Amino acid sequence: MAFRRCIICARTILDTDISEGRAYYGGDISCCGECLRKLSQAAKSGSPTDKSQRIAVQYCLKCGNKIKEEETEAGKVLRVGGTAICSKCSAPILKMIEQMEQKQKPTTQINKPIKGTEKPAVRARAEEPSKSPDVGATWAVDVGQLDEKTQEVPKEPSGKVRHSGRLAAADEALKRRERLIQQVEVVGKKQEKKSSPAVFVVIGIIVVVVIGGVLFIQHRFRLARESALLSALKQKVEEYLERGEFEKALTEVSDFESQHSDLKEREEFQSVDTKASEQTARFFENAINNALKSIMLIERLVKLIEIKERFDKILLIRSDEKLSGVSSHLKVQITELRKYAMKELDGVKTNFEKYLLAFDYDGAEVVSKEWSENLEAVKKGLSEDERSKCETELSNARKRLADAVKELQDKWMQAAREGDEKENIGDYESAMVVYSKYCDVKAKSVSEAAKLRWVKASEVVLKRKDEFESEAAEAESTYKKGDLEKARDIYLKYSADGMASIRERAKSRLQQIEKEIAEREAKRKAFRSEYEANIKLAKTEPQKALNWCRETLKKINTIPISDAQNMVIQLRNEAYRELGFCPLPQGDFTVGSSDPFDENPQREARLSSGVYLEKYEVSNAEYKAFIDAGGYREKKYWSEEGWVLAEQFVDSTGKPGPSFWRNGTYPQGAENEPVRGISWYEAEAYAKWAGKRLPTAEEWEVAAGWDSAAQKILEYPWGDKDKEGVGNIGSGRPTEVKKDNGDISPSGIINMGGNVSEWTATVKDKNALVKGGNFIDSEHTASRVRFSEKLPLNARMPYVGFRCVKEEK
Numbered sequence: 001m002a003f004r005r006c007i008i009c010a011r012t013i014l015d016t017d018i019s020e021g022r023a024y025y026g027g028d029i030s031c032c033g034e035c036l037r038k039l040s041q042a043a044k045s046g047s048p049t050d051k052s053q054r055i056a057v058q059y060c061l062k063c064g065n066k067i068k069e070e071e072t073e074a075g076k077v078l079r080v081g082g083t084a085i086c087s088k089c090s091a092p093i094l095k096m097i098e099q100m101e102q103k104q105k106p107t108t109q110i111n112k113p114i115k116g117t118e119k120p121a122v123r124a125r126a127e128e129p130s131k132s133p134d135v136g137a138t139w140a141v142d143v144g145q146l147d148e149k150t151q152e153v154p155k156e157p158s159g160k161v162r163h164s165g166r167l168a169a170a171d172e173a174l175k176r177r178e179r180l181i182q183q184v185e186v187v188g189k190k191q192e193k194k195s196s197p198a199v200f201v202v203i204g205i206i207v208v209v210v211i212g213g214v215l216f217i218q219h220r221f222r223l224a225r226e227s228a229l230l231s232a233l234k235q236k237v238e239e240y241l242e243r244g245e246f247e248k249a250l251t252e253v254s255d256f257e258s259q260h261s262d263l264k265e266r267e268e269f270q271s272v273d274t275k276a277s278e279q280t281a282r283f284f285e286n287a288i289n290n291a292l293k294s295i296m297l298i299e300r301l302v303k304l305i306e307i308k309e310r311f312d313k314i315l316l317i318r319s320d321e322k323l324s325g326v327s328s329h330l331k332v333q334i335t336e337l338r339k340y341a342m343k344e345l346d347g348v349k350t351n352f353e354k355y356l357l358a359f360d361y362d363g364a365e366v367v368s369k370e371w372s373e374n375l376e377a378v379k380k381g382l383s384e385d386e387r388s389k390c391e392t393e394l395s396n397a398r399k400r401l402a403d404a405v406k407e408l409q410d411k412w413m414q415a416a417r418e419g420d421e422k423e424n425i426g427d428y429e430s431a432m433v434v435y436s437k438y439c440d441v442k443a444k445s446v447s448e449a450a451k452l453r454w455v456k457a458s459e460v461v462l463k464r465k466d467e468f469e470s471e472a473a474e475a476e477s478t479y480k481k482g483d484l485e486k487a488r489d490i491y492l493k494y495s496a497d498g499m500a501s502i503r504e505r506a507k508s509r510l511q512q513i514e515k516e517i518a519e520r521e522a523k524r525k526a527f528r529s530e531y532e533a534n535i536k537l538a539k540t541e542p543q544k545a546l547n548w549c550r551e552t553l554k555k556i557n558t559i560p561i562s563d564a565q566n567m568v569i570q571l572r573n574e575a576y577r578e579l580g581f582c583p584l585p586q587g588d589f590t591v592g593s594s595d596p597f598d599e600n601p602q603r604e605a606r607l608s609s610g611v612y613l614e615k616y617e618v619s620n621a622e623y624k625a626f627i628d629a630g631g632y633r634e635k636k637y638w639s640e641e642g643w644v645l646a647e648q649f650v651d652s653t654g655k656p657g658p659s660f661w662r663n664g665t666y667p668q669g670a671e672n673e674p675v676r677g678i679s680w681y682e683a684e685a686y687a688k689w690a691g692k693r694l695p696t697a698e699e700w701e702v703a704a705g706w707d708s709a710a711q712k713i714l715e716y717p718w719g720d721k722d723k724e725g726v727g728n729i730g731s732g733r734p735t736e737v738k739k740d741n742g743d744i745s746p747s748g749i750i751n752m753g754g755n756v757s758e759w760t761a762t763v764k765d766k767n768a769l770v771k772g773g774n775f776i777d778s779e780h781t782a783s784r785v786r787f788s789e790k791l792p793l794n795a796r797m798p799y800v801g802f803r804c805v806k807e808e809k
Helices: 015-019 033-045 069-073 090-103 120-127 135-145 168-194 197-242 246-259 267-292 297-317 321-357 361-381 384-424 428-436 444-480 484-494 500-540 542-554 564-578 620-628 640-648 680-689 697-705
Strands: 003-005 012-014 023-026 029-032 078-080 083-085 581-583 587-591 603-607 611-614 757-764 767-771 789-792 805-807
Touching (some): 012 015, 012 023, 023 033, 023 090, 029 033, 029 090, 033 078, 033 090, 197 246, 197 267, 246 267, 246 297, 267 321, 297 321, 321 361, 361 384, 361 444, 384 428, 428 444, 428 500, 444 484, 484 500, 542 564, 564 581, 603 697, 611 697, 620 680, 640 680, 680 757, 697 757
Antiparallel strands (some): 003 012, 023 029, 078 083, 611 805, 757 767
16 A cells, blocks of 8 residues: 655555545645645635745745745745745645545545544544544544634634635534534533543543644654755755856855754755865866966966955855865965066066067067066065065056157157158159158057058059059050150150159150150151152153162151151152053952953952053064064063964064064054054063063053042043044054043053053953954944953954053062
């Protein structure tokens, strides 16, 4: 059979007591019916109004935690007599009260003492209360419903007896108790006359038993309460120790000892006290050992002093042998370290002097701070004289440092004014040099100011240099284009710059450009002089003027005149005109015809400069000079095919020459007529001998019809319309080459529309293109510029001659 104990009175509770309603069990809490009724009454009556009663019990009977005042004020705490249960632990008890009230059994058994705890006589009378006037039975019935002070049933403010739900049985028991008391008084009066000693003996025994039970219950309650308090103390102290809150742990022990002095000899309290002291002592011993492991001596000393300050607060809370031992150990270590710290202070002083002598004011400042920190760490262990001496030495050292820094700052201010003067004249580079002397000084206030000025000056220098480089690049670009004057003006602007690097570079380049300008002017002057002389020479000695043009064009890039090349080319054109050549226009042209009859497909052609077409057709006299020079005997003038056929190209008498010649010469009086009756091969050989070449069909067409004013190729050399009587067309006889017959092209070339048709260098399928009208064909079809005729290369037609082209490279 399982049994438990009541949380209030510590009575033994059996399973039968719970099943029969004499006790209740909820969670891990058991309570007898009598104590539960008291708790029910306490729950309904609320918190005590007397503050002294409220704070009489500060710890929960169940969990041992300290009860907060705000819980009591809110009515969340159950208080019965000298016990209290917190709001957290009262939940299962309130549930048991509810179970008790729900049963509402009107039998007196609900108020019976727990089975086995009442005296036999009392138990018998309790079962039959109406037959016995014994007061013990009355106590057993309703003692749980009596007020602890008045021993009466509590009443409502209205004066009515308070009923707690299902406690009707208790009220009935109260009425029976009053009837029993009346019966006892009647019996007593009847027995006074008899004065029976047995009655008094029985009554005395009953009183003794009741008092003994009450004392036993109070003793058990006190033990439970003390155990709960000590358990709560142990739990709290362990929590504080686990979190390292040793001050709170020791404060809790001390407060408990002062509030419960009667429990300080208990073994449980001694165990908690010892554990708190030992763990505190162990923690601080470890802290001391860890502090002593620090590398820096002052750091060890500072840590130990911090530990001591905390430990002194702990000693004010609680002190015992273990904690006193830790305190002694801590004092010894601090004393020893202070001795070594004083020696280290002397080393710091020496370092300060070294930095000061080396002008390392930043280092001296750091050492002075270290000096101050070390002194602050050890001065608590120094005497008044020693402390005053050390502080005086530190003060003097700082004053010397301040004086040295002040002197350096004065020098810097003077240098800054010098830098300002440099900047005002634009010499930022020299200002940078002045500032740079103070950028590396070991005084932060000066070095930072110097660096700031140096950076600003360097930004200006970079900006000015970038501007100069940009304009210098522009100057060089214009210089390359030949605009030396503009380049000179750019460098002239910077030749007086305040920055030496820019100024000197600008001056140097300016001198070079001015020298070149002078040389260029001399070259220009010489060129103009020569040019004017050759203009005159071109009229009388065009070949000399032409030779000068050729030589000058080879070195045209050295002539410092923008239109020098055009000038020379114009002079060359004039010289060629004097020599009987006309310059061909250059550019892109659309030549040919869209009419298939013209045998000249339309196409694009590009003509380069330096091409000159002879103004006149080649005459018989000019061709006779070629023959006399051995032109028909020299293979070098002929193409391979032409050389094979050369011996076939003879006159009517079998001698080399045009087909209508006789005896190797032209007819009498025909020397100035155009040569005719020759093949394409013969015309090519002559051109090569003369240092010329045959014109292409495109060159011939442009030369014959291009009108630069109208920007087109004309239909005829003389215009877009055919004109009667213009040109030697269909006359039956050639005219002299210099006789124009009104047949003049826009380029000034004669007889391109008539007199004789002309071979071109354009060959297609062993046939060469022949351009221009002639004296035999009376139709003007061949006179059209775009018309072409194809003839075999070896054909020797009596109406076909040629003219040559001279090309300058």
